[in-house]
Amino acid sequence: MGFKDEQGFDFSTGSKSGAPGHLGHRERLRDRFSQGGADAMPDYELLELVLFRAVARQDTKPIAKALIAKFGTFGDVLAAPAARLKEVKGVGDKIAFELKLVQAAAVRMARNTVMSKPALTSWSALIEYCTAAMAYDDREQFRLLFLDRKNVLIADEMQQRGTVDHTPVYPREVIKRALELSASAIILVHNHPSGDPTPSQTDIDMTRQIVDAAAKLTITVHDHIIIGRSGHTSFKALKLI
Known part of the structure; x- marks a missing residue:
């Protein structure tokens, strides 16, 4: 050597x-x-x-x-x-x-595949985008996907970014923003930095509050998706919506 x-x-x-x-x-x-x-x-x-x-x-x-x-x-x-x-x-x-x-x-790139397209018929692409954007974040973030009457995705916004295990969510602000955008429906999305997408009781309670507030103004909450590194969970699939 x-x-x-x-x-x-x-x-x-x-x-x-x-x-x-x-x-x-x-x-x-x-x-x-x-x-x-x-x-x-x-x-x-x-x-x-x-x-x-x-x-x-x-x-x-x-x-x-x-x-x-x-x-x-x-x-x-x-x-x-x-x-x-x-x-x-x-x-x-x-x-x-x-x-x-x-x-x-x-x-x-993942976002461009879902924007201005019917969200409910582009579900796999939507999940891929949310996973790319949120799954590996070390802090919780709460994202809102706003849809028009044809369920076309018209806006994608991160409403809050919190700590490693908590993000403050205010149903009034969610509905206010939906009205500002003239959205007919919304999809709620947040991540679990732990990697486990299982919803907590706090997640369930918060979702019910938003669903109830939205219903009064004829705004549909299609789903609440929790993104984790190990996969995702759909509230609709779990019959929580």
Whole structure:
């Protein structure tokens, strides 16, 4: 084994150690992605590909594996706050920015597939969007989806963002906003940062209050969806609405 300086320059070979193998590894990953797509790659390798843009002359595998080890999945990494991402060795502002940019792009793409479309006939896409936007958030957020008379999604708004296990929701504000938008129906959505989408008694009570208030003004509450990392729960499916 040759002697290397702090930058990895190997005096026995006259080059930075691992450079040829590193470049070859990048090309192999790109080829695998081009041929088989993301399904052909584990999470850490897909993350490596993302990191290539932020890290030009460094092996990104150790960083990618460290991020997966700390946060769990590819989605968890993208959703992690920038400050927490930078707790991982080798992750600075540039990498954190790149990861948050990819997350924003994924959420925007998912949102564009559901806006201005009938929500009840695009249910799978709606759930995918809500999952992308909310499942990995470390704080609860309460989102309102407003629909017109044809159940076309006309607005998507986050009404409140709370703590790790609580978001204050005010039925009067929900109904007020629906009236402002001339919405005929709404879908309630919130996330459980714990990952478990099982509704709490507080969730059930709050939903009943909103349903009762909306009914008085002939506004329909189609559903209340709870998003978690392990899946989602529909109040309508549970016959709670």
